[in-house]
Amino acid sequence: MQTQMTPTIEIRNLHANVGDKPILKGVNLTVYPGEIHALMGPNGSGKSTLSHVLMGHPNYTITRGEVFFKGQNLLEMSPDERARAGMFLAFQYPMVIPGVKVFQFLRNMLKARKGGDVSVKEFRQVLQEKMKLLNMREEFVKRYLNEGFSGGEKKRHEILQMALLQPDLAILDETDSGLDIDALKTVCEGINAVAASHSAMGILIITHYQRMLNYIEPQFIHILFEGQIVKSGGKELALELEAHGYEQIENEFRAALAV
Amino acid sequence: MSESTSPKTLLAPDFRSHYRSDFLHQAAEPEWASALRSQAWEHYQNLPEPLPVQRTLRRIPLLDEARLNAAIGQPVDSAFYSNRRESWGTLAAWGELSNAQEMTVVLPAELADKGLIFCSLAEALAQHSDKILPHLDHILPAAKNREAALNLAYWQNGFFVYVPRNLQIAEPLYLLQSLNQGQQALFTRSLIVLEQGAMAAVVCDFAAESQSAASLSHDVLEIALADASELKLVHLQNWGQEVHAHSYTQTQLGRDARLTQFNLSLGGSYHYAQSQTLLQDKGSESLFLGLNIGGGQQHFRQQTLQDHRSPHTKSDLVYHSVLKDEAYAFFNGLIYVDPLAQKSESGQVSKSLLLSDKARADAIPNLExxxxxxxxxxxxxxxSLDPEQRFYLMSRGFDRQTADTLLVEGFMEEVLLRFPHADLQRQVAAHLSLHLLSESDERSEA
Structure with missing residues (x-):
């Protein structure tokens, strides 16, 4: 059934470098509309690189492979074109941009995505609704972009942007990092609420730990190791990881290489 | 404007080496004022030239000072004045100074009745000498400051603002200086006095359309803030692109007095701006804000001093420069804390954003x-602009140019927002947008 749909994203044998150093060494991954995938892996395995490459960060060079986003060649698009086409990256470390007010930023962001005007009244309404979803106070939008935000506020702000933009693919890059358990719960509930209201949205959760997956249940789990996906499976894989750590997978991988 | 020089100009010596009495058109001024001039000229001759900065800076654009004429004194087109004035919104009172001499002041009777004095400094010499004498040449004394001495020897006109005890005026007083001739030497000088508990907002606006030949604008502003008074000052240099501007601002603060001074350099080919605050008495507080927006070959130099002389004094400084093309900015700031100034707080931050490969900035922050x-x-x-910030914005759907515009505006906004006068904040923001708009042909709506 899935195979008749156009995948939201299809990554084929993707290789990417930083300078001369290869980081991604042949990643294959396909996400269909509405699917939730988790990409796990030890530090340095290339998880964040993949997220940045998919969003079009200028520091990486693609050396091989293809990526199709809703059937379009993603690698030809600039980051803003990718965003307007419906791709969203929740940053692990959202940038602080002094002097830019959250309200104006969010409204202009939505305008860019919609390719037309969004009246202040209309915007206020949808904003209020989404902020309620994420349990955010109204004063929040009067502040400056991520300036003086706590870790939890930054992450919640990322998810607020996701809720407003209604992307076709949301990549959540270590959204759980730096969050205490209460903040993590609120953020995950927010993500689930957005997913529920926008059922065609594909989600790629990038995380080091299993704990986020207690709140958001992925159908597919992939393990990234040294720039390649070495294992894929269902949610039992996360539990296996939780029990045995990355070491076991690393050993399996090395053993396979040695054969 | 004709470029041709009259024989008089050709023969005229440099005004720095010989006293050019033809620079003064003044009708009779009190004898003490004339005496101040000659004394100042003496000081100017005797004071040593300042030592050059120990760093290779970009060369100052040349101005042939020997070719400058005395100020013409003609009134400026009244439409220019009214447009400019209206761009500042509701004003408590205003004054306009043309080519350093002709002055018009509009002061509502109700403010005059409350004791507010707002007139030309030349007029005040005769009529308000009691209020002037304690401050003129005392706040920025010619005996110690070479350029202040030069100014005192040559000044042609300027403003006098006196806000009496406890009078608080929320709407700004607007002091506009303009010119409509090239090749002039404009020496202007103003004095602002706030008595105890007085509060005022003042805009010193230097603006003109571009002329074909360069003029020199040499302005001194002395400010006396008595105990518990508060001044919010906007000092905006928006001359035509050919003008060489020198401004010297010195404020002396009494006990618990407060100053916020927002210096903007947008125009001119060269602007040297010296801003000094003397935190003379306990609890006084000053905030310097600065924005330099440069393009072409504009050259800005900011020299600042936060001078703490008493305990519990507080000062801060935030200067941002945005430089395109081959523009240049040099920031040289000193915080001085006297042994007596215990429990004082001071800060100083200067940042420059270079938007092209040929733009350049230098900064020397000093603490003593x-x-x-x-x-x-x-x-x-x-x-230059942070690529990570740009990527973040682009990942949200902003095209590159819009992302960059947002970053530049945010960078300016950071300074603007510190100015504690909501109306003036808005007006300055509007002037900045206008300035940027007129500078770039295509600028996307963010």
Whole structure:
């Protein structure tokens, strides 16, 4: 059934470098509309690189492979074109941009995505609704972009942007990092609420730990190791990881290489 | 404007080496004022030239000072004045100074009745000498400051503002200086006095359309803030692109007095701006804000001093420069804390954003702290737009140009927002947008 749909994203044998150093060494991954995938892996395995490459960060060079986003060649698009086409990256470390007010930023962001005007009244309404979803106070939008935000506020702000933009693919890059358990719960509930209201949205959760997956249940789990996906499976894989750590997978991988 | 020089100009010696009495058109001024002039000229001759900065800076654009004429004194087109004035919104009162001499002041009777004095400094010499004498040449004394001495020897006109005890005026007083001739030497000088508990907002606006030949604008502003008074000052240099501007601002603060001074350099080919605050008495507080927006070959130099002389004094400084093309900015700031100024707090941050490969900035932040129980900090940063910030914005759907515009506006906004007068904040923001709009042909709506 899935195979008749156009995948939201299809990554084929993707290789990417930083300078001369290869980081991604042949990643294959396909996400269909509405699917939730988790990409796990030890530090340095290339998880964040993949997220940045998919969003079009200028520091990486693609050396091989293809990526199709809703059937379009993603690698030809600039980051803003990718965003307007419906791709969203929740940053692990959202940038602080002094002097830019959250309200104006969010409204202009939505305008860019919609390719037309969004009246202040209309915007206020949808904003209020989404902020309620994420349990955010109204004063929040009067502040400056991520300036003086706590870790939890930054992450919640990322998810607020996701809720407003209604992307076709949301990549959540270590959204759980730096969050205490209460903040993590609120953020995950927010993500689930957005997913529920926008059922065609594909989600790629990038995380080091299993704990986020207690709140958001992925159908597919992939393990990234040294720039390649070495294992894929269902949610039992996360539990296996939780029990045995990355070491076991690393050993399996090395053993396979040695054969 | 004709470029041709009259024989008189050709023969005229440099006004720095010989006293050019033809620069003065003044009708009779009190004898003491004339005496001040000649004394100042003496000081100017005797004071040593300042030592050059120990760093290779970009060369100052040339101005042939020997070819400058005396100020013409003609009134400026009244439409220019009214447009400019209206761009500042509701004003309490205003004054307009044309080519350093002709002055018009509009002061509502109700403010005059409350004791507010707003007139030309030339007029005040005769009529308000009691209020002027304690301050003129005392706040920025010619005996110690070479350029202030030159100005005192040559000044042609300027403003006098006197806000009496406890009078608080929320709407701004607007002081506009303009010119409509090239090749002039304009020496202007103003004095602002706030008595105890007085409050005022003042805009000193230097604006003109571009002329074909360069003029020199040499302006001194002395400010006396008595105990518990508060001044919010906007000092906006928006001359035509050919003008060489020198401004010297010195404020002396009494006990618990407060100053916020927002210096903007947008126009001119060269602008040297010296801003000094003397925190003379306990609890006084000053905030310097600065924005330099440069393009073409504009050259800005900011020299600042935060001078702490008493305990519990507080000062801060935030200067940002945005430089395109081959523009240049040099920031040289000193925080001085006297041994007596215990428990004082001071800060200084200057940042420059270079938007092209040929734009350049230099910064020398200095601290000289002689008290041991103080808080002080300083920092300087020079760089181009942060690619990570740009990527973040682009990942949200903003095209590259819009992302960059947002970053530049945010960078300016950071300074603007510190100015504690909501109306003036808006007006300055509007002037900045206008300035940027007129500078770039295509600028997307963010």
């Amino acid at each position: 702290i002689l008290a041991d129980d103080v808080q002080s900090g300083h920092g300087a940063a020079i760089g």
